[in-house]
Every structure is written in structure tokens, then in C-alpha cells.
Amino acid sequence: MSQAAKRGLAARRILERQLPKIVVSPLFAASLFFVYGFIAWTVYISFTRSGVLPSYTLDGLSQYIRLWATPRWQVALSNLFIFCTLFITLCTVIGVLLAILLDQRIRIEGVIRTVYLYPMALSFIVTxxxxxxxxxxxxxIERLMHSLGFANFHFDWLVNPQMAIYTVVIAGVWQSSGYVMALFLAGLRSVDDEIIKAAAIDGAGPLRTYASVVLPIMRPVFLSSFIILAHLAIKSFDLVVALTGGGPGYATDMPATFMYSFAFQRSELGTAAASAVMMLATILAVIVPYLYSELRGASK
Structure with missing residues (x-):
């Protein structure tokens, strides 16, 4: 083989090795700029006195002090706590119970699975x-009950400032519990049948088998479900906007709707950036321990 042919073959091999990097690098650069670049920009803006337009003169923690002194932010945090607690708990309980029901391989399994998974195909705006x-x-519901003759029936949660946040919980659980069901059903179907048979031989009934044997094995599924649901809850925006618009007043405000309102309606960019940073910190507080546990488990 001539020297020119050898050089051509070597160049071709180098190109083949570097081709994946060449293909991926534009996407990586775009992600680096449009995702992490704007995250860094938002963090920087949160330490400035930005208003309608961004200001790049640092002003310390003034925006964070103002944020935590704002009553509306306190309401948003309170709503986030209520929504996260009820949303994650109810979705997990309903999803686990439905998964256990379907794990019995009942005749109408396909129908139930379709009914509970269908909401996941809808956007939160539609929901x-x-x-x-x-x-x-x-x-x-209230008008339906009145038409059926129940004139004293009242269900005004949607317009009641004290109860409106629970309507967001209802809608969120309706949409997401089917997804949790699918996660746990896949986990249950992967459990070795020999374990269940051994529990039955030891005299454990179905309830005790699931509670004491099967579900403890599915700790990774519980953890994954918690991470996904917590992420959905923390960044809830479209569901609140479509269902309550943050009202009545700002009774159903969440950190995401608070940030949007201050950034695009009240033109207080610095406070909005500070609230966005606090949301990011909350998400990282949930995800980082999970990633640490996963990486630590993989290294063992």
C-alpha cells in the first residue's frame, strides 16, 4: 500500500472516531448556551436591582430579602407545600393500589390500564x-346535583380562597396517578415469582406478601416516582394557569406562577429571577441526593 493510501486510511479512521463528537457538539454547544447559560444569567440577575429591563450592577441580596418579605411569596410557598404533600402522597397511594390490582391479571386489565393512562396523553392545559x-x-358538579334535586348541595372550592388549592390537587392527581400505576406495575411484573411462592408457603396472605415482601423490594421505583412527582409539583405552572389562574386573588399562586407574574406582568425582573433561583435550589435539593445515591450504588 502506498504512503498516500495509508495516510488516507488513517484520516478516514480518525474521522470515523471523531464523527460522533462532530455530530453531537453543535447540540451540546446549543444546550450549554441556551440552558446553562440562561440559568447563569438568571442567577446573576437575581443579585441586581433589575426592574423592567435587566441591570448588571450587583446589589447583593436585596432581591432575596424583598422576595422573602413579600406576602404573596409566602402564600406561594404554602401552596407548594400543600400541593407537593397531597399530590405525591395521593398519586403514590392510588398508583400502588391500582398496580397491585392489575398485577392480579384481572380480565379487564387492558380497559383499566387504558382508562388511567389516558390522562397522561393530555397536556396540563387541557386537564x-x-x-x-x-x-x-x-x-x-354543583349544577348537576341541583338538577337532580339536591338543592342544598354546594361545591364551590374553585371560587373559595381557602379551598381552591385543593382543586389543583384533584386535577393533578387525576392526571398523574396513572403514570405512577404504570411505573409500579412494571416493577411488580419484574419481581421473581419464586419470592411470592415462598411467602405463600410460609403462610403469608396476599396483603402481607405485598406489604412485607414485594413493596420493600421496589424501593428504587418508590424513589423514582417521588423524584418525578416532586419535579412536576415544583414547576407546576400550566395546570394552575388553566384551572384557577392563580386565583381567587392569588390564593392558588405557586412559585412558577409567582415568577411569571413578577417577570411579565409587574415587570420586576430581579425579584422574579430570585424566585426562579429558589425554585432551582428546591429542585436540586430533591434531585442531587437521588443522583448521589444512584451513582454510589452503581460504583459498588
Whole structure:
């Protein structure tokens, strides 16, 4: 083989080795700039006195002090705590119970699975709009009950500042519990049948088998479900906007809707950036321990 042919073959081999990097590098650069670059920009803006337009003169922690002194932010945090607690708990309980039911391989398994998975195909905007009609006192459940003769029936949670946040919980659980069901059903189907048979031989009934043997094995599924649901809850925006618009007043405000309102409606960019950073910190507080446990488990 001539020297020119050898050089051509070597160049071709180098190109083949570097081709994946060449293909991926533009996407990586775009992600680096448009995701991490704007995260860094938001963090920087949160330490400035930005208003309608961004200001690049540092002003310390003034925006964070103002943020935590804002009553509306306190309401948003309170709503986030209520929503996260109820949303994660109810989705997990309903999802686990449905998964255990379907794990019995009942005849209508396909129908139940379709019914509970269908909401996941909808966007939160569609879910919020549909539940807004259902829970509207003049259109939905309350009017239906009145038409059936129950004149004293009242269900005004949607317009009640004390109860409106729970309508967001109802809509969120309706949409996401089917996804949790699918996660746990896949986990249950992967459990070795010999373990269940051994528990039955030892005299354990179905309830005790699932509670004491099967579910403890599925700790990774519980953890994954918690991470996904917590992430959905923390960044909830479209569901709240479609269902309540953050109202009545700002009774159902969440950190995401607070950030949007201050950034695009009240033109207080610095405070909005500070709230966005606090949301990011909350998400990292949930995800980083999970990633650490996963990487630590993989290294053993």
C-alpha cells in the first residue's frame, strides 16, 4: 500500500472516531448556551436591582430579602407545600393500589390500564380547562346535583380562597396517578415469582406478601416516582394557569406562577429571577441526593 493510501486510511479512521463528537457538539454547544447559560444569567440577575429591563450592577441580596418579605411569596410557598404533600402522597397511594390490582391479571386489565393512562396523553392545559368546567359551580358538579334535586348541595372550592388549592390537587392527581400505576406495575411484573411462592408457603396472605415482601423490594421505583412527582409539583405552572389562574386573588399562586407574574406582568425582573433561583435550589435539593445515591450504588 502506498504512503498516500495509508495516510488516507488513517484520516478516514480518525474521522470515523471523531464523527460522533462532530455530530453531537453543535447540540451540546446549543444546550450549554441556551440552558446553562440562561440559568447563569438568571442567577446573576437575581443579585441586581433589575426592574423592567435587566441591570448588571450587583446589589447583593436585596432581591432575596424583598422576595422573602413579600406576602404573596409566602402564600406561594404554602401552596407548594400543600400541593407537593397531597399530590405525591395521593398519586403514590392510588398508583400502588391500582398496580397491585392489575398485577392480579384481572380480565379487564387492558380497559383499566387504558382508562388511567389516558390522562397522561393530555397536556396540563387541557386537564386544567376540563376540571375548571367540572368544578365550576355554575356549570359542573354543583349544577348537576341541583338538577337532580339536591338543592342544598354546594361545591364551590374553585371560587373559595381557602379551598381552591385543593382543586389543583384533584386535577393533578387525576392526571398523574396513572403514570405512577404504570411505573409500579412494571416493577411488580419484574419481581421473581419464586419470592411470592415462598411467602405463600410460609403462610403469608396476599396483603402481607405485598406489604412485607414485594413493596420493600421496589424501593428504587418508590424513589423514582417521588423524584418525578416532586419535579412536576415544583414547576407546576400550566395546570394552575388553566384551572384557577392563580386565583381567587392569588390564593392558588405557586412559585412558577409567582415568577411569571413578577417577570411579565409587574415587570420586576430581579425579584422574579430570585424566585426562579429558589425554585432551582428546591429542585436540586430533591434531585442531587437521588443522583448521589444512584451513582454510589452503581460504583459498588
Amino acid at each position: 386544567g380547562t376540563a376540571w375548571k368546567w367540572i368544578l365550576n359551580p355554575g356549570l359542573g
